[in-house]
Amino acid sequence: VFAILSFLFGLVGTSFAVGVGYTSVWYPKEWQGRALGIFGMGNAGAAVTTFFAPSLLNFLSETDAENGWKMLPVIYGVVLVVIGLLFVFFAKNKKAATVARSTSELLAPLKNVRVWRFGAYYFLVFGCFVAYSQWLLPNFMNVYHTTLVMGGMFATMFSLPSGIIRAFGGYLSDKFGARTVMYWVLGSSIAISFLLIFPKMEVFTTGPGVLATNNGVVTQISASEIKVGEKKYNVNAKSTITSSDSDILPVRNSWQEIVVKQNQEVKKKELLAEGITQIKFNANMWIYLVLVVLIGISWGIGKAAVFKHIPEYFPNEVGVVGGMVGLIGGLGGFIGPILFGYLLNATGLWTSSWIFIFLISVGCLLWMHRTIINIMREKMPQFTKGIERNQ
Structure with a gap:
């Protein structure tokens, strides 16, 4: 039953790919980033969920601790x-002016490595934004011992700005x-x-220890001093x-901890x-929260930038390419x-998930930069050779 329901939820998720193609049809090229950015602001729904769901769950469980939670999916289902119904009755349909093509022709762009890079x-x-929308709640509760409601609020502070800022990311991509x-x-994700x-x-x-400067015999030992012959050595x-x-x-x-004994003969050095x-490093919770919010904002801008690429490189296959990228x-x-759970069990560190994010960010940046360098060498060989000679 759960497998079937998961499959049906997946079908609902395909509406995002449909929405990308549907939205891009209505706007010219110079407005694609902003239009898709505003469309993508729906990601803020993850923030609304993490903010309201814990409080709503507590409220529903007050009268019926065993079955009260079952009303939560019903409420979400009614909202959906x-x-x-609002979309069916009020939205207008519009199709791109393209020649009819076969299924194999529509799927041809998936052979392009550029799709997989996007x-x-x-x-x-x-993907990592969605993962952290779920992961941050147990993270804050385990590491900083927050309550369920406070942890949900902190997770919302990560996901809500990331969803809202997507429209601004579209504007930046257009400009x-x-x-x-x-x-x-x-770059900001790496940092x-x-x-x-x-x-x-x-x-x-x-740390720094205490060494004998001369040969001799230990004649006196106290908590703060060692005496070798007539020479005294201070101990912290x-x-x-x-x-x-x-x-x-x-x-x-x-x-410093004393390692010699009374009347022990010692040599120089x-x-x-x-x-x-x-x-001792306490990983200040508020600094951690600020950094988490900042990387969420960065990813929100990045979500718009990724989908700005698609209508530019694949103007006639926005739906299929957008669907694959969204998948x-x-x-x-x-x-x-x-994966975060496996990393936590393997290392015992809640921050091990950020190591994964760091590596993925570095890999994406290197892949993008390498691709751009190759394009420049192909399109402008004389220019790139001149740069390399002057390095």
């Missing part, structure tokens, strides 16, 4: 039916070009995900590290007290939480 971009900016925008999106990699941690490592005693969850930067504490350094992005939303 209402929206569907899909890789969308896997990052949309500066989708390729330029994608450079900024992928922010790198900062998010660092988890809450407490590290103990070897261990102190309690003072840190709080509001700390932004790591806090360091160093001390022999270790008298081992140095120990403690570094790859949707797979990211499905695979992401599963």
Whole structure:
């Protein structure tokens, strides 16, 4: 039953590919980015869900803890039916003026590697966005011990701006070009995900110790001093590290532990007290939240930039190409939480998912840049040779 329902939900998801083709038909080329960006603002529905669903679930479970939750999908189903009826009765139909083609001709663009490259971009900016819309709630609850409602609010702060900013991303793509925008999106994704990699941690490592400067016998040992013959060596005693969850930067504490004994004969340069350094990083929750919101905004802009490419390169196959790109992005939303779970179990780190994001971002940027370099060498061979000679 669940498999059948999942298949039907997948059919509902194809409406996105239909909507891309339907929206692009109504607007000229210079407006494609903004139009598709506004259409894509529907992604903000993920934010609305993470914000209202936990509170609504708590409300429905107050009177019936066992079965109250069953009303939640019913409410969402009614909302979907209402929206569907509004579209049926008020939307007008329009088709692109193209010659009728066979199914094989319509699917021919899928052989183009460019489609799969766009899909890789969308896997990052949309698929990982969907994955984190689900993953951030347990992340905040486990790492920062937030309540269900507060965790849902924080997840909404990630997904809502990302959905709304998509229209602005379309405007930027129309004005500066989708390729330029994608450079900024992928670059910012690399930088922010790198900062998010660092988890809450407490590290103990070897610090500066105390070495004997002469041969001799240990004649006196105290908590703060070692005496070898007539020579005295100061020892830093261990102190309690003072840190709080509001700390932004790591806090360091160093001390020394005596490793020699009374009346022990020591030689020059022999270790008298081992140095120990403690570094504690609390991964400030508010800094983490700001970075998460920023990368969500970056991905929101990127979602519009990716779909700005499609009408430009495939003006007559917007539906099929948009559907394939959307499919790859949707797979990211499905695979992401599963993969994040495996990474968490393998490393024990909640931030391990950001390592994956960092690697995907780097891979997409290198693929895009390499493609652009190859196009420049093909289209302008003399120009690129001149640049290479002057490097």
